[in-house]
Amino acid sequence: MDLEDAFRSQAEACGHLGSPMYADLLGRVADALHQGGEAAAPFARVLAGHEGMAGPSALALRLAGSVHRLVLERRAGALAAYYPSVGGTWEPEGCWEAFRALVADEPDAVGEWLDRPPQTNEVGRSAALMAGLLEITRRTDLPLRLLEIGSSGGLNLLADRYSYVDDADVAYGDQGSPVRLEGAWTGPGPWTDPDARWPRVVERIGSDVMPVDVATTAGRLTLTAYVWPDQTARHERLRGALRVAADTPVTLRRESARELVRGLSLADGLVTVVWHSVMWQYLDRAEQDEVLTCLDELGAQATAQTPLAHLSLEPRRRTPEEDRQFWLVLRTWPGAESRFLARSRAHGVPVDWLSV
Numbered sequence: 052m053d054l055e056d057a058f059r060s061q062a063e064a065c066g067h068l069g070s071p072m073y074a075d076l077l078g079r080v081a082d083a084l085h086q087g088g089e090a091a092a093p094f095a096r097v098l099a100g101h102e103g104m105a106g107p108s109a110l111a112l113r114l115a116g117s118v119h120r121l122v123l124e125r126r127a128g129a130l131a132a133y134y135p136s137v138g139g140t141w142e143p144e145g146c147w148e149a150f151r152a153l154v155a156d157e158p159d160a161v162g163e164w165l166d167r168p169p170q171t172n173e174v175g176r177s178a179a180l181m182a183g184l185l186e187i188t189r190r191t192d193l194p195l196r197l198l199e200i201g202s203s204g205g206l207n208l209l210a211d212r213y214s215y216v217d218d219a220d221v222a223y224g225d226q227g228s229p230v231r232l233e234g235a236w237t238g239p240g241p242w243t244d245p246d247a248r249w250p251r252v253v254e255r256i257g258s259d260v261m262p263v264d265v266a267t268t269a270g271r272l273t274l275t276a277y278v279w280p281d282q283t284a285r286h287e288r289l290r291g292a293l294r295v296a297a298d299t300p301v302t303l304r305r306e307s308a309r310e311l312v313r314g315l316s317l318a319d320g321l322v323t324v325v326w327h328s329v330m331w332q333y334l335d336r337a338e339q340d341e342v343l344t345c346l347d348e349l350g351a352q353a354t355a356q357t358p359l360a361h362l363s364l365e366p367r368r369r370t371p372e373e374d375r376q377f378w379l380v381l382r383t384w385p386g387a388e389s390r391f392l393a394r395s396r397a398h399g400v401p402v403d404w405l406s407v
Contacts, residue, residue, distance in 0.1 A: 054094075054102060054110070055084040061111035065279065068397050072141045072281040077111050079147050093155035097162045108333065109169055112277070117164035118153065120276035126160065127153050136280035164276075168333050170263055171277040172203035174288040175399025176328045176364055177210035178235040179379045181224070182393055182402050183362040184210070184250040184324070185241040186381060191358055193322045194251045198315070200308040200342070201330030202257025204265040204274055205301040206292040211252050212299055213292075217242060218401070224249065229291035232400055240393070240404030253321065255301045258311040262303040265296045285398060309338050312345040317357040328364040329377070329397070350384030359384040364395055 059081035066074030083090040101110055121127040122134045130153050132139045133146035154161050184195060199208055213230040215223045218237040241247055264270040271293060278285045304311070308327075317323050325346065331339065346361050353359045361382040366375045369391055377395040379402065382388065394403045 054098060055081050058084065058111045061109070070279040070281055072146070073115060073279050075143050076147065076150055077115065080111070080114075083151075093151060093158070097154055097158045098165070101165050110165070112169045113165050113167065114161070115279075116169055116277045117161055118150065119280055120164060120272060121153065121157070121160060122280070123272055123276055134280045135283060136275070136278070136286055141281055167261060169277045170203040170261070170273060172206045172263065172274050172289075173285070173329070173398050174206055174213075174230060174292045175232060175285065176395070177207050177213055178215060178232050178400045178402045179328070179364045179393060179395045180207055180210045180326060180362065181213070181215060181250070182236060182240055182242070182404060183326075183379055183381055185247060186392060187322055187324060187360050187362070187383070188248055188250045189241050189244060190383070191322050192248070193320060193358070194253045196254040196318055196321050196323045197252050197256070198311065198323065198325050199257045200311055200325065200327045201333065202259050202262065202303060204263035204270060204296070205255070205257040205303050206265065206274075206289075206296060207326075207328065208255040208257055208301050209292065209295050209299055211250055212295045215242070229294045230288055231291075232288070234401050237401050237403045256304065257301060258304045258306045258308065260305065260307055262305050264303070265293055307338065308334055309341045309345070312342050312349070315345070315349060317349065317353060317359060319357055322358050322360055324360045324362055326362045329366070331363070331365045347387070350387055353384035355385070
């Protein structure tokens with residue numbers, strides 16, 4: 052995929068996912084790259100050397116996040132007036148002119164974040180995680196160790212501290228939480244079971260090659276920059292989750308996915324849950340295979356008192372004939388049973404539980 056196609060594809064995806072602002076901006080970048088010459092020059096200069104990242108590495112979102120970071124830092128001049136995340140009002144023509152001018156005038160600043168993957172730490176995806184944890188708790192009735200690969204700032208490790216409202220307008224979880232996910236679940240699902248117990252998380256560990264410390268201004272800036280500026284509900288969720296994080300300790304490690312699973316052991320009387328969401332694409336095939344092999348080897352040691360679960364929310368095909376969708380898949384040991392539990396959305400809600 053070349054640069055123009057990558058930006059056009061991402062623009063279309065942003066439009067489908069409810070960001071007309073990014074759909075417009077990234078589409079115009081694609082148009083400029085197609086025109087070439089003077090129109091393309093500012094973007095060709097900033098993106099030079101990154102042409103090989105035009106596929107799954109989400110180069111378009113890296114550029115958008117880097118620019119958004121400059122807006123949040125009040126380093127983007129006139130562009131801030133068009134960004135709702137800082138109180139501006141989006142207007143397509145004016146926003147594009149200011150966006151293009153910033154890229155042309157500040158190429159070094161704009162390019163600073165192109166080598167880092169987007170780290171949205173999307174809090175809405177906790178809806179899928181909690182649905183899965185409810186199912187695991189229903190099956191095992193044991194407390195949980197929650198380990199996340201590609202955890203960014205670890206906000207989804209706090210999923211049990213959030214509030215969830217299903218399609219019947221029934222609320223679950225921590226009703227005093229500053230994070231309230233409306234329309235989180237459609238069911239019936241494990242949350243509607245009259246005997247359902249809220250999962251008890253006793254350990255929270257995250258790993259990331261570039262972990263984000265949400266206790267710092269820089270960390271909070273990083274996560275905010277990757278939330279699309281015209282999606283205010285997502286910004287509200289993030290602000291609420293940062294408040295929860297201030298009160299709940301999470302252990303974050305600077306290590307790869309393979310390093311986390313290599314060093315993993317099971318624990319008596321606890322379910323060991325390895326979880327990840329929309330990060331698999333950033334691992335090369337060799338690391339993906341190694342993670343799965345390590346989990347299989349660890350799962351072979353699992354017992355009813357030391358169970359293992361692999362819970363993942365990733366874009367995939369349920370069958371070869373179907374389009375890719377965001378599926379929540381649970382694999383459990385002993386037994387190595389695998390099941391598609393639910394279909395989610397890119398940013399988490401709603402989560403549609405499967406009846407079979």
